[in-house]
Amino acid sequence: MSGWGSGYVTDITYMTGYYRHQSPSVMALACLLGGVASPMPSADDPVSYLELGCGQGFGALILAASNPGWTVTAIDFNPAHVAAARAWATQAGIDNVAFHEADLSTLAESAASVQVPEADFVSMHGVWTWVPSAVQAGIVRLLQDKVKPGGAVHVSYNSLPAWGGALGMQRMVREGGRRLAARSDRQAEEGMKLVKELQAADALQLKRSHMATALISRTGIMPGPYLAHEYMNDSFAPCFHADVAEALAGAKLEWVGSVNLIENFPELTLTPEQRAVIQRLDDPALRELLKDMCLDRALRHDVFVRGARRLDPQARDAALMDVWLALNVSPGEVPYEADMPAGRAALNRNFYGPITAAMTAGPRRVGDLLAVPDLEGRRDNPAELIGMLVGLNLAEPAARPGAEPTPQALRFNRVTLANLRRTENLGRQIAAASHALGTGAPCTLFELHVIERIQAGDSEANIDDWVRDIGVNLDDAGRGNLREVFVKAFHVRLPILHAQGVF
Numbered sequence: 001m002s003g004w005g006s007g008y009v010t011d012i013t014y015m016t017g018y019y020r021h022q023s024p025s026v027m028a029l030a031c032l033l034g035g036v037a038s039p040m041p042s043a044d045d046p047v048s049y050l051e052l053g054c055g056q057g058f059g060a061l062i063l064a065a066s067n068p069g070w071t072v073t074a075i076d077f078n079p080a081h082v083a084a085a086r087a088w089a090t091q092a093g094i095d096n097v098a099f100h101e102a103d104l105s106t107l108a109e110s111a112a113s114v115q116v117p118e119a120d121f122v123s124m125h126g127v128w129t130w131v132p133s134a135v136q137a138g139i140v141r142l143l144q145d146k147v148k149p150g151g152a153v154h155v156s157y158n159s160l161p162a163w164g165g166a167l168g169m170q171r172m173v174r175e176g177g178r179r180l181a182a183r184s185d186r187q188a189e190e191g192m193k194l195v196k197e198l199q200a201a202d203a204l205q206l207k208r209s210h211m212a213t214a215l216i217s218r219t220g221i222m223p224g225p226y227l228a229h230e231y232m233n234d235s236f237a238p239c240f241h242a243d244v245a246e247a248l249a250g251a252k253l254e255w256v257g258s259v260n261l262i263e264n265f266p267e268l269t270l271t272p273e274q275r276a277v278i279q280r281l282d283d284p285a286l287r288e289l290l291k292d293m294c295l296d297r298a299l300r301h302d303v304f305v306r307g308a309r310r311l312d313p314q315a316r317d318a319a320l321m322d323v324w325l326a327l328n329v330s331p332g333e334v335p336y337e338a339d340m341p342a343g344r345a346a347l348n349r350n351f352y353g354p355i356t357a358a359m360t361a362g363p364r365r366v367g368d369l370l371a372v373p374d375l376e377g378r379r380d381n382p383a384e385l386i387g388m389l390v391g392l393n394l395a396e397p398a399a400r401p402g403a404e405p406t407p408q409a410l411r412f413n414r415v416t417l418a419n420l421r422r423t424e425n426l427g428r429q430i431a432a433a434s435h436a437l438g439t440g441a442p443c444t445l446f447e448l449h450v451i452e453r454i455q456a457g458d459s460e461a462n463i464d465d466w467v468r469d470i471g472v473n474l475d476d477a478g479r480g481n482l483r484e485v486f487v488k489a490f491h492v493r494l495p496i497l498h499a500q501g502v503f
């Protein structure tokens, strides 16, 4: 741990990841679902986007690569993160993104703050509950200065009461790890080993918490940098929604909804009895507390607006009808039953079937989807259609439907593959830049690899060559499986990514 980190992990860099909650179009959808005007960034809007605590900057880079007309600004205090992000931008030739090395506890008052433009959209993912209160206070002052009137802010944080059951486990990882090892990722691994040993010895506090048990069982698949940044920070402290809302009110920010879109639908997340209690209440913070008491929501993704303009239901629905959506899956992959916090929800096959079939050729306008012939279901509820399709990750909003891939986005995706394949498994879920979507298109490195082969002039006839190249160390059965994966990528996934404008 360094002196300048104020107790935040600085001896190992955070991993590269893409989180759609950070995308302005998803934030804008959350606002619209919450009945608040938020301009869905359209084709030529010169959006100013700001990310606080950007890590190695992958999310900011995708948004900049997808939207050449945007100004993207991203801040982190770890010079190793900023250096990596800047190198990636240079390598991919992205010139509408600026990465600044600055400490959020003091940036608002420093001369460097003039380099931070006013923003339409701000995101901070994985920052708020991991940093000291002085940093949180600095963030609020910066937001007070930099969020435009009407601007939206996304903040994710570990929330109470759901996280509460794992507080002892987290403390044990941190304290135990520190006494046993040196670098933060090794500390987290050692601390976790100690936790598992005690769990095997039937420790009551580890046994009775569902949250602790779930976190412990997930650690095996989580990389060292994640564990270090998740567990080894001095000031890590999950908090209640109301406390975040009160802090952000200092920047005139008002809570609007959840960027996990499904969470904005009480009928999908709460039982009728729970809804009956909660709907009696007027105070939004109290309602959220009661919801958090009913749900297993340990990581919240809230969206706040500075100067929320309430829309009447007609204006809201008109705005939602004008949203364009692009399918993330093939119609055959649409799950007609999904697990929701309130139980299992069924998606009507005679409604979502024709709608997703109509989306296979490319993005479609929600209003047009609701006019598809022979739908069995309500045609006047664009909120539910968007909530289900985007909320269940079946679709992404599309800012420039039909737009050709830009050279900038194509190059960014090639650089992503080249940079990440050195260290990551090809099956790693990531996202590609897309000018048509204006946001990340979910995909794997493997799919980026197939796209690269196609762009180099290969076709389906080359699949056996691809299997030979990648499967050098595999036996016959392994090569057979790999062939099937290539065939599926070629016939199922690539048409989707093509329709999303990735290549």
Ligand SMILES: C[S@@+](CC[C@H](N)C(=O)[O-])C[C@H]1O[C@@H](n2cnc3c(N)ncnc32)[C@H](O)[C@@H]1O
Binding pocket: 008, 014, 015, 016, 017, 052, 053, 054, 055, 056, 075, 076, 077, 078, 081, 102, 103, 104, 105, 124, 125, 126, 127, 130, 131, 135, 229
């Ligand atoms: C868990 S990481 C999340 C990174 C990125 N948002 C993501 O989700 O991939 C938190 C980030 O906040 C940065 N950070 C922590 N304290 C900070 C501070 N005082 N000022 C600026 N950045 C800070 C860390 O360096 C780290 O990159």
